[in-house]
Amino acid sequence: MHYMFQQSLEEFITEAKRYIKDGKVAKYIPALERADANDLAIAIYEQNGAISSAGDVSNIFTLQSVSKILSLAVAIMDHGKYYVFQKVGMEPTGDPFNSISKLETSVPSKPLNPMINAGALAVTSMIKGESVQEKIHRILLLVRKMANNDSINYSSEVAKSEYDTAYLNRSLCYFLKQHGIISGDIEQLMDLYTKQCAISVNCIDLARIGAVFAFDGQDPESKEQMIEKDIARICKTFMVTCGMYNASGEFATKVGIPAKSGVSGAILGSVPHKFGIGIYGPALDDKGNSIAGVELLRLLSKRHELSIF
Incomplete structure (x- = not known):
């Protein structure tokens, strides 16, 4: 089976690369603009620690919106799901991830789900800690544990680039503060959120994190329960309903x-009880998803019959 995977992954990368010409790297965050649009890589992490991969899986990239699924897990661990979902809804939206309009028209003014920026900002504001450093450290601890890689950190350069240009996210924060969804200092929240989005990983790290979700919160090798089964279930459900913008x-x-995507070109995939997937392809489609990455997943799902439906 691994051999089959390995063979098909090489084949899929070649096929999916044809789509790159129709995509563009993210321009609105200056530090992301320097990514090479032609990069494309995939890793699959199985229960016994077997890894299949194709493309340059050593490439380091930032999580961006993939981090929303991890901060959600931390916030639920901190407060329980009842508290979290009093402030943030569970409904998918057809609007762009950075839209402010739905906040104005929904009553009460709570974000529709934790995967749009407004919802993710509300979730990040719930993470416990005395300082931004303590809070980002707690998110990093979970990421390092799930990826089994203690060297994972955030990119100060990308975080600063996002912090300096995050006018829309600041607007969302002030709107949410006005309506009592978040409290506390907005600049500190922006500092934490931009650092969370700038956590840097490679495809193998991402695939292993996906594997923890796939195995109901258990480490794919040691079987240690890293996050509660119910939290893993909630996170996977949001990946299905809202994960791809x-x-x-x-x-x-x-x-x-x-799956959960990010504008860096990252996609985290989680095939329940089978394996985790990590993809990097910075050329994005008009929705903000990796254009070749989505095609890779389509080919993989079709060939190996991986759809959960």
Whole structure:
């Protein structure tokens, strides 16, 4: 089976690369603009620690919105799901991830789900800690544990680049503060959120994190319960309903793998009880998803019948 995977991954990378020309790297965060649009890599992490990969899996990139699934896990660990979902909804949205309009029209004014920026900012504001450093350290601890890589850290350069240009996210924060969804200092929240988004990993790290979710919160090798089964279930459900921005419905139909994307070109995939997937392909489609990465997942899902539906 590993041999089959290895063979098909090389083949899929070649096929999916044809889509790169139709995508563009993220321009609105200056530090992301320097990514090489032609990069494409995938890693699959199985229960016994077997790894299949293709492309340059040593490339380091930032989590961006993939971090939303991890901060959600931390916030639920900190407060329980009842508290978290009093402040943030559970409904998918057809709007872009950075939209402010739905906040104005929904009553009460709570974000629709934790995967849009407004919802993610509300979730990050709940993470416990005396300082930004303590809070980011707690997120990093979980990421390092799930990836089994103690060297994972955030990129100060990317974090600063995002912090300096995060006008829309600041607007969302002030709106949420006005409506009592978040409290506390907005600049400290922006500092934490931009650092969270700038956590740097490679495809193998990402695939291993995906594997922990796939095995209901258990370490794929040691079987240690890293996050509660119910939290892993909630996170995977949001990946299916809201993980691919406002293309989530189409992705569920065509691919059917719980996944979360980020504008760095990262995609974390989690095939329940089978394996985790890590993808990096910085050329994005118009929704903000890795254009070749989505095609890679479609090919993989079709060939190996991985859709959960």
